[in-house]
Amino acid sequence: MQLDAIRSPGDLRGLTHHELVDLSRQIRERIIEVVSRNGGHLASNLGIVELTLALHRVFDSPHDKLIFDVGHQCYVHKMVTGRIGQFATLRTFGGISGFPKVTESPHDAFDTGHSSTSISAALGMAVARDHQRQGHKVVAVIGDGALTGGMVFEAINHAGHRKSDLVVVLNDNEMSISPNVGALSRYLNKIRMEPFYTTPKEYLAHIVKEIPGFGSRLFGILSRIEGSLKYLLTPGVFFEDLGFKYVGPIDGYDFELLERVLAYARDRHGPVLVHVVTEKGRGYRPARDRLPLFHGVGPFEITTGEIKKESQHPTCTAVFGKTLVEMGHEDSDLVAITAAMKEGTGLSLFAQTFPDRFFDVGIAEQHAVTFAAGMAAGGLRPVVALYSTFMQRAVDQIIHDTALMHLPIIFCLDRAGLVGEDGPTHHGVFDIAMLRGVPNLTIMAPKDEYELRRMLKFAPSLNGPVVIRYPRGSCLDADSDTPEEKIVSGRAEVCRQGSHIAILALGSALHHALNAAKLLAAQGVDAMVVNPRFIKPLDVALFEALFRRSMPVVTIEEGILAGGFGSSILETASDLGYSPHVLRIGLPDSFVPQGSQFELRALFGLDAEGISRRVYEWLATHHSLKAAG
Numbered sequence: 001m002q003l004d005a006i007r008s009p010g011d012l013r014g015l016t017h018h019e020l021v022d023l024s025r026q027i028r029e030r031i032i033e034v035v036s037r038n039g040g041h042l043a044s045n046l047g048i049v050e051l052t053l054a055l056h057r058v059f060d061s062p063h064d065k066l067i068f069d070v071g072h073q074c075y076v077h078k079m080v081t082g083r084i085g086q087f088a089t090l091r092t093f094g095g096i097s098g099f100p101k102v103t104e105s106p107h108d109a110f111d112t113g114h115s116s117t118s119i120s121a122a123l124g125m126a127v128a129r130d131h132q133r134q135g136h137k138v139v140a141v142i143g144d145g146a147l148t149g150g151m152v153f154e155a156i157n158h159a160g161h162r163k164s165d166l167v168v169v170l171n172d173n174e175m176s177i178s179p180n181v182g183a184l185s186r187y188l189n190k191i192r193m194e195p196f197y198t199t200p201k202e203y204l205a206h207i208v209k210e211i212p213g214f215g216s217r218l219f220g221i222l223s224r225i226e227g228s229l230k231y232l233l234t235p236g237v238f239f240e241d242l243g244f245k246y247v248g249p250i251d252g253y254d255f256e257l258l259e260r261v262l263a264y265a266r267d268r269h270g271p272v273l274v275h276v277v278t279e280k281g282r283g284y285r286p287a288r289d290r291l292p293l294f295h296g297v298g299p300f301e302i303t304t305g306e307i308k309k310e311s312q313h314p315t316c317t318a319v320f321g322k323t324l325v326e327m328g329h330e331d332s333d334l335v336a337i338t339a340a341m342k343e344g345t346g347l348s349l350f351a352q353t354f355p356d357r358f359f360d361v362g363i364a365e366q367h368a369v370t371f372a373a374g375m376a377a378g379g380l381r382p383v384v385a386l387y388s389t390f391m392q393r394a395v396d397q398i399i400h401d402t403a404l405m406h407l408p409i410i411f412c413l414d415r416a417g418l419v420g421e422d423g424p425t426h427h428g429v430f431d432i433a434m435l436r437g438v439p440n441l442t443i444m445a446p447k448d449e450y451e452l453r454r455m456l457k458f459a460p461s462l463n464g465p466v467v468i469r470y471p472r473g474s475c476l477d478a479d480s481d482t483p484e485e486k487i488v489s490g491r492a493e494v495c496r497q498g499s500h501i502a503i504l505a506l507g508s509a510l511h512h513a514l515n516a517a518k519l520l521a522a523q524g525v526d527a528m529v530v531n532p533r534f535i536k537p538l539d540v541a542l543f544e545a546l547f548r549r550s551m552p553v554v555t556i557e558e559g560i561l562a563g564g565f566g567s568s569i570l571e572t573a574s575d576l577g578y579s580p581h582v583l584r585i586g587l588p589d590s591f592v593p594q595g596s597q598f599e600l601r602a603l604f605g606l607d608a609e610g611i612s613r614r615v616y617e618w619l620a621t622h623h624s625l626k627a628a629g
Ligand SMILES: Cc1ncc(C[n+]2csc(CCOP(=O)(O)OP(=O)(O)O)c2C)c(N)n1
Pocket: 044, 070, 072, 073, 113, 114, 115, 142, 143, 144, 145, 146, 147, 171, 173, 175, 176, 177, 280, 339, 340, 341, 363, 365, 390
């Protein structure tokens, strides 16, 4: 069967296993082709092809609900649920999402993007189903990496207690983005060493009867001692003790076995965990060779697997990683913590240089923060590197376990602002609003990578909790024409003098604001441009001077406007008794779609043209303001 002819999962059901093997090959080729152009989560999707096809043959989506944890491995699911025609638009502006989206298809049962939510959501759906006396099945598909997230344990604890009908498919490929870590991962490794499951009876017979001499007699005796037999012979007893029926480990590339076991899980009552062993990057050598790189990858050359580099400029991530190694040499108490994002946050070099001072805690941001807080309370100087979007789930740990005790932790929030093609689940646009109100926190945003370096080196001197937020990619060298200046707490930097208006442009927005100022100058508007540096504490003295001069003020931030940096300027003005004219440029009260950073900046008027246009129109509307200053 031709892949392009598949309109719905029903089309898969008539296929022979031989035809499914051929279809799997076509699917892999298409995934590689599209991801090589658009970028995306390659390795995870190549590993889960057969398992996804088997799921769609055994379960009846969209009547049955399939929830993909994290959701980055849903490409095959999308291809066979009526979206093969749009698959080439994957992750592009206006195209289909790289994650499940309930608005995109009835086959996407639940939006995901952040890890370890699937079992909670599936249990909720199972309870809703039972309450409404419906008969569909609910399936959570979760990787061994996502299984390390704390919510999974909260959900398993609850599901094992409730006993609702629920299927959890553990897609175990031994990898998170890097090799998976932790005691649970070790436990799964041990299970994986067991012979593949066939059926319960066959499994028993296989192990015990093989014992030379008295195997058959032993089998008879053991069969009567049920409890001990379970411990002796059931892999996954951990899950069984928590109330799940464990089945596995099974080979994720054996269609016959996959379908038999999934059908068994579907028809059984109570929660079932099916443990499937798969291989990340299967079928594509370059990905197999460099798995972390091909987890989430930009455009690449198919034949060689060579990545097409966008910019020669060093990324903020790289500058952070390099600077932290320097700081590690200077302070032997400095430790670095990641939640399963060693490569993404730039900590690989630190991990190599200081293996004893590097901690990968698994996909466990909440634990990462409180673990760091414990280390800080014990006298160490932790640096916690997180993506802004994943920090969201650790806000209480920052408030309650860190800021309250004024513990000296440096939180480095990478991917703050618009991240691009991963879309609404991944934009780092909430951190300012979420953290700005937390007492004791210092929050900084560097204008470029040079300033990021200076801020990192400055942060320990504050002896308290510090957040530094910086964007995906490079900060575009806004520093090149301004002198290197020492960072002073709560002090902003005036980057361009001007008499008509003041533009306060946060972090990476400064680059665009400086260019906008040039465009405005050509239209007769003389704009001062300020690099606020600090979101908290604000440079109140400088801003009050602007308010006193009745300067119209424009704030620019890559973050939500509600409760953001611009709001803090309005609050400050009001508290000081001024009511300046303020134009806030940032992100509106809606989720930001996917697209390149370039496209999204243009969409929201955050590039130089957008800023100058908005400012000019605003000044034209409030005509009298033009002469102010
Ligand atoms: C809360 C959160 N932290 C970090 C991530 C980034 N992330 C995306 S996929 C992934 C690894 C997932 O591993 P696994 O569940 O085993 O899936 P695999 O890619 O191996 O199939 C990580 C850390 C995330 N999506 N959510």
